[in-house]
Amino acid sequence: MFKLLKYSLYDILKSRFAILYTIFMVLVAVSIYQVSEDLAKVSLSLLNIMLMIVPLIAAVFATTHFFNNLEFTELMLAQPVKRRNVFLSQILAVIIMLSAAILIGFGIPMLLWGADESILILLAIGIALSIVFAGLAFLASVLTRDKAKAIGISLSFWIYFSLIYDGFVLYLIYSLSDYPLEKTTLSLVFLNPVDLGRIIMLMKLDISALMGYTGAFFQNFFGSAKGMLLSSSIMLLWISWPIATAMRIFKRKDF
Amino acid sequence: MKTLFIILFLLSSPVLADTIRLKPGDSIKEAVAKAQVGDVIILTAGEYIEHDIIIQKAITIQGQGMPTINGKDQGDVFIVAGENIHFKNLKIINTGKSNIDDSAAIKFFDSRNCSVEGVELDNTFFGLHFSNSSNLTIKNNKLFSRAEREYQTGNGIHLWKCKDSMIEGNYVEGHRDGIYLEFVTNTISQYNTVDGNKRYGLHFMFSHDNSYIKNTFRRNGAGVAVMYTRNVLMRDNIFEENEGPSSYGILLKDITDSEVVGNIFRKNTIGIYMEGSSRTLFKNNAFTSNGWALKLMASCDNNTFEANNFIANTFDISTNGSVVLNTLKENYWDKYEGYDLNKDRIGDVPYRPISLFSVIVEKIPSAVILWRSFMVTLLDRMEKIIPAITPENMIDNNPKMNPYDLS
Numbered sequence: 314m315f316k317l318l319k320y321s322l323y324d325i326l327k328s329r330f331a332i333l334y335t336i337f338m339v340l341v342a343v344s345i346y347q348v349s350e351d352l353a354k355v356s357l358s359l360l361n362i363m364l365m366i367v368p369l370i371a372a373v374f375a376t377t378h379f380f381n382n383l384e385f386t387e388l389m390l391a392q393p394v395k396r397r398n399v400f401l402s403q404i405l406a407v408i409i410m411l412s413a414a415i416l417i418g419f420g421i422p423m424l425l426w427g428a429d430e431s432i433l434i435l436l437a438i439g440i441a442l443s444i445v446f447a448g449l450a451f452l453a454s455v456l457t458r459d460k461a462k463a464i465g466i467s468l469s470f471w472i473y474f475s476l477i478y479d480g481f482v483l484y485l486i487y488s489l490s491d492y493p494l495e496k497t498t499l500s501l502v503f504l505n506p507v508d509l510g511r512i513i514m515l516m517k518l519d520i521s522a523l524m525g526y527t528g529a530f531f532q533n534f535f536g537s538a539k540g541m542l543l544s545s546s547i548m549l550l551w552i553s554w555p556i557a558t559a560m561r562i563f564k565r566k567d568f
Numbered sequence: 569m570k571t572l573f574i575i576l577f578l579l580s581s582p583v584l585a586d587t588i589r590l591k592p593g594d595s596i597k598e599a600v601a602k603a604q605v606g607d608v609i610i611l612t613a614g615e616y617i618e619h620d621i622i623i624q625k626a627i628t629i630q631g632q633g634m635p636t637i638n639g640k641d642q643g644d645v646f647i648v649a650g651e652n653i654h655f656k657n658l659k660i661i662n663t664g665k666s667n668i669d670d671s672a673a674i675k676f677f678d679s680r681n682c683s684v685e686g687v688e689l690d691n692t693f694f695g696l697h698f699s700n701s702s703n704l705t706i707k708n709n710k711l712f713s714r715a716e717r718e719y720q721t722g723n724g725i726h727l728w729k730c731k732d733s734m735i736e737g738n739y740v741e742g743h744r745d746g747i748y749l750e751f752v753t754n755t756i757s758q759y760n761t762v763d764g765n766k767r768y769g770l771h772f773m774f775s776h777d778n779s780y781i782k783n784t785f786r787r788n789g790a791g792v793a794v795m796y797t798r799n800v801l802m803r804d805n806i807f808e809e810n811e812g813p814s815s816y817g818i819l820l821k822d823i824t825d826s827e828v829v830g831n832i833f834r835k836n837t838i839g840i841y842m843e844g845s846s847r848t849l850f851k852n853n854a855f856t857s858n859g860w861a862l863k864l865m866a867s868c869d870n871n872t873f874e875a876n877n878f879i880a881n882t883f884d885i886s887t888n889g890s891v892v893l894n895t896l897k898e899n900y901w902d903k904y905e906g907y908d909l910n911k912d913r914i915g916d917v918p919y920r921p922i923s924l925f926s927v928i929v930e931k932i933p934s935a936v937i938l939w940r941s942f943m944v945t946l947l948d949r950m951e952k953i954i955p956a957i958t959p960e961n962m963i964d965n966n967p968k969m970n971p972y973d974l975s
Contacts, residue, residue, distance in 0.1 A: 354902075360940060361942070361945070365942060476942055476943060478942035479938055479942065483935065483938055486609075486932055486934060486935050486938075488936075490931065490932045494934050495934050500939050502937055508938075508941065511940055512937070515937075515939060518940075519859065519939060519940075520811075520858060521836060521859035521882065522859030522882035522936060522939070523936065524813070524815070524837050524859065525812075525813055525838065525860070525936070526813060526934065526936060526937075
């Protein structure tokens, strides 16, 4: 398992993409720190990067990586190693590379110019979303044989979760505004990892406005550590289920 | 010479106050009954168990080493009607709990030139209750109530139909309203701290010509609500951490010809909520980290918002209609994205503080859950370029490029 992981990691690091992504992250972080005057604004600007760009890159990169390494994977499957280990080594390598890019890319500017709690939480959200979308991309990859199709599915996951889903929720709220929809909207938000990351940040940045939300349920949810705990645990669910499903399919897949 | 001394002595002797010293166990009621006008009753340290002590002549009740007067949950502790009656350095605890007769630690009726200074109240229903009185000094008192719900407690400092008074340096916690004024005129409230009251920190109605200076109102159930009043001055106060669906830094209802200057609004769900208010000037206030800095209802007119800082608020302004009869000018908005080509520190393009999404949230509060999503950002951008739904006239034509130094 570790040997497999080592080779996968070497493979990724040899490609230029990992380095380019890290440099891109550094550039983004540096420019945001240069432009914004205080840390609160830094976390606001970073929020959009983490919610939009990071999942996109994770989805595309994970899919291409899967298909680029397909021959290596097939070779490995012919060896006496467990299928589970082959799969996990591939996805772990991708996850490690994506997280390292975020950590290095934002970590260096943070060491230079300082950080606060909300920026650290934001980094954690970025890493969590990378894992979620890498998992979804692997799921898309094992579902089909065609690379272009798999990239298409990954991209549609991304578009769906970052744009279409919110539009749908907004439409729902708007057209059913006569009904008490508070609990429904909150649970709908939990069905989308991007929204979930956003809500965790909202609880840090806009708690005053969220407290304007009527109803004891929300007072309770947003006003205590309970909200943070619940959203974090659902995020964990989002991290685990795509990977688990993809692995199950991979185990039975006929290459 | 000798006769002069005698005359002087005769003249001064009635004025020379006697001092009556009491120790725990002595009856305050008896002492009051025996006391002459101008006497000082000194209570030495310890606990006195008494209630409904009626004072109708000019005497001073003074504590030495903070004596405690325990009302044993019955009625009022002191009932006062007269002139020049003073209370100093006492602790009064456990009044009755009744909304029918408004039990209070010290209750004044029809009094003048009275004062309450350095008095500590604990577990009282109403704290200090004044009606139909004038020239009062209420200074450096500490009022605590330990009720769990709003209906279980009265107001901390309660003035009804009073005038020409001074409320200074008091600390009020856990009551229904911290400071409550009704039909009170020409009164100054300053350096008070009002923290964690169940309903309003400050609540006044029909109380014209009053000033509120350098007070702090923090974590009150519904913030501060003031109504039906003209000519109010609010200066250098701090309104903070009033959070909840109906919590306001200040709620202004039918306030006219007033000034709100140099205040700090921090971490409130709504900084200022205004309804039916006119001709009021808002200048040099700092709105920081509020949910809504300003909710300006369409029923307000001729108000001016000038040279304020709006920093890190979720929404800067929201309103409920398309009519805007108020002026916004030369404020600093941290969300402003314009440029300043001629370097006069005033932005060259106007700023519209109402975003499309704040209009949506005003109609459907639960939509706030979508704030900062990509979808909503897109909608807001589109509305900025082609305004269709947001009010045309809610506009700051000369927004500042840099924040004012208001600390």
